[in-house]
Amino acid sequence: MNLSIVLEAMWTLPKGLILTATLTTVSLLMGFALSIPLAMARSSRNKYLSAAVLAYTYAFRGTPMLVQLFLIYYGVGQLEIVRQSFLWPIMREPLWCALIAFTLNCAAHTTEILHGGIRAVPTGQREAAKALGLTRLQTMRLIIFPLAMRIALPAYSNDAIGMLKASSLASTITLLEITGLSRQLVSETFAPYEVFLVAGTLYLLLTLAMTRLFQMVEARWAIADQRVSQANKRAAAGAVPNPGSA
Amino acid sequence: MIQSQYYFQFLDGIENVFIVFCVSCLLGTALGLLVAIIKTSARGLAYALASAYTTAIRGIPELLIILIVYFGGTLAVSAVVGRYVEVDAMTAGVVALTVVFGAYAAEAFRGAINAIPRGQSEAAMSLGLNRWQRWCLIVIPQMVPIALPAFGNICISLIKDTSLISVVGLVDIMRVANVGAGSLRAPLSFYLAASAIYLVLTSLTLLSFRLLENRASMRRVRG
Numbered sequence: 001m002n003l004s005i006v007l008e009a010m011w012t013l014p015k016g017l018i019l020t021a022t023l024t025t026v027s028l029l030m031g032f033a034l035s036i037p038l039a040m041a042r043s044s045r046n047k048y049l050s051a052a053v054l055a056y057t058y059a060f061r062g063t064p065m066l067v068q069l070f071l072i073y074y075g076v077g078q079l080e081i082v083r084q085s086f087l088w089p090i091m092r093e094p095l096w097c098a099l100i101a102f103t104l105n106c107a108a109h110t111t112e113i114l115h116g117g118i119r120a121v122p123t124g125q126r127e128a129a130k131a132l133g134l135t136r137l138q139t140m141r142l143i144i145f146p147l148a149m150r151i152a153l154p155a156y157s158n159d160a161i162g163m164l165k166a167s168s169l170a171s172t173i174t175l176l177e178i179t180g181l182s183r184q185l186v187s188e189t190f191a192p193y194e195v196f197l198v199a200g201t202l203y204l205l206l207t208l209a210m211t212r213l214f215q216m217v218e219a220r221w222a223i224a225d226q227r228v229s230q231a232n233k234r235a236a237a238g239a240v241p242n243p244g245s246a
Numbered sequence: 247m248i249q250s251q252y253y254f255q256f257l258d259g260i261e262n263v264f265i266v267f268c269v270s271c272l273l274g275t276a277l278g279l280l281v282a283i284i285k286t287s288a289r290g291l292a293y294a295l296a297s298a299y300t301t302a303i304r305g306i307p308e309l310l311i312i313l314i315v316y317f318g319g320t321l322a323v324s325a326v327v328g329r330y331v332e333v334d335a336m337t338a339g340v341v342a343l344t345v346v347f348g349a350y351a352a353e354a355f356r357g358a359i360n361a362i363p364r365g366q367s368e369a370a371m372s373l374g375l376n377r378w379q380r381w382c383l384i385v386i387p388q389m390v391p392i393a394l395p396a397f398g399n400i401c402i403s404l405i406k407d408t409s410l411i412s413v414v415g416l417v418d419i420m421r422v423a424n425v426g427a428g429s430l431r432a433p434l435s436f437y438l439a440a441s442a443i444y445l446v447l448t449s450l451t452l453l454s455f456r457l458l459e460n461r462a463s464m465r466r467v468r469g
């Protein structure tokens with residue numbers, strides 16, 4: 001162990017944090033936004049619509065992210081149509097390609113997770129919403145989706161951490177996030193232990209922070225659930241329900 | 247678009263992926279089982295070490311672990327031998343993916359072990375079975391059907407993770423696609439071909455695990 005290299009790595013590598021965090025959060029947010037309509041289509045009664053979404057998620061979940069990244073960065077960029085279109089300024093930038101590949105991959109995973117959540121919502125909820133005269137969109141927005149989110153949260157948090165780790169692949173298309181910077185530093189110093197130790201610690205801290213964040217959301221939602229069920233119990237026992245004091 | 251020589255190269259790539267997959271899966275399962283047993287039955291230092299292992303490995307990108315084993319291994323072997331020796335990409339990849347697979351498998355096995363009612367283990371104890379017999383005859387056989395779906399997912403991840411070893415130079419499907427894409431200037435067709443091969447491999451794995459799960463669940467119902 002060479003302490004001066006450890007210190008140098010501790011000085012250099014956090015500069016990649018911003019890019020790692022940007023890649024992770026932007027892909028997660030865009031993937032999530034994409035996955036909501038996709039999950040609804042996937043859970044719809046229309047067989048063809050559901051099958052079309054399944055084909056997309058199956059292809060993206062069944063192939064390595066590295067292949068998808070190269071396919072978009074090298075493959076799509078090769079096409080003359082793309083090169084001459086307005087898309088070229090975007091498709092020649094590795095950052096944009098990484099974001100597109102990560103978003104598509106992330107959306108595929110999240111769609112299946114949300115689909116699982118939607119399917120796990122008890123039918124009684126759907127029937128009750130229908131009995132109350134809610135429209136299909138209202139039922140989805142107010143009843144099914146909030147419940148599905150709670151059911152899907154543990155799986156989603158695993159997936160979000162997977163996305164953080166997958167962002168390291170951006171280093172293979174010249175982006176200098178944490179892994180990219182550490183590979184550069186290793187080739188300069190040839191001190192893999194020191195540099196990768198610091199990089200690994202950074203990733204571990206990020207993973208732990210994300211786990212903690214999701215645990216907090218889960219706990220919050222669990223409390224909200226408890227309040228509802230307590231209020232229901234009291235109402236059933238004949239007491240006056242008072243949600244404010246619970 | 248793709249010349250015939252590349253078909254053979256892709257076959258070589260598939261062979262290497264198959265070797266890496268089989269070895270890492272076997273060694274990783276053994277490692278995962280050991281760690282799961284430690285995490286469910288041991289206390290103190292052994293438990294802390296097992297927990298640190300699963301937490302750390304599952305929190306670090308697979309690519310970084312492969313790079314650590316490859317470059318770190320090269321440095322270590324060179325220091326021992328006394329001259330510069332580069333570690334074989336296959337060996338480094340197998341070691342790295344075994345470590346990764348073991349960590350995920352350990353968590354899957356631990357969950358399954360915890361799902362078995364305690365009474366099973368206690369009944370075995372009251373019948374006079376020793377610790378070894380309890381694990382091998384009572385706990386592990388009941389754990390397998392519960393752990394199977396999660397285990398299948400980890401296997402599929404393993405197939406996809408093998409593509410990362412191409413970064414340190416293993417001639418796998420991804421590497422062949424890279425070389426072909428560069429020399430024939432046809433990245434789109436080569437990466438599409440690679441995607442198709444990976445999709446077939448993961449689909450086959452998925453299918454075989456579905457069949458296994460069906461068998462296992464039937465056996466469980468029959469009792």
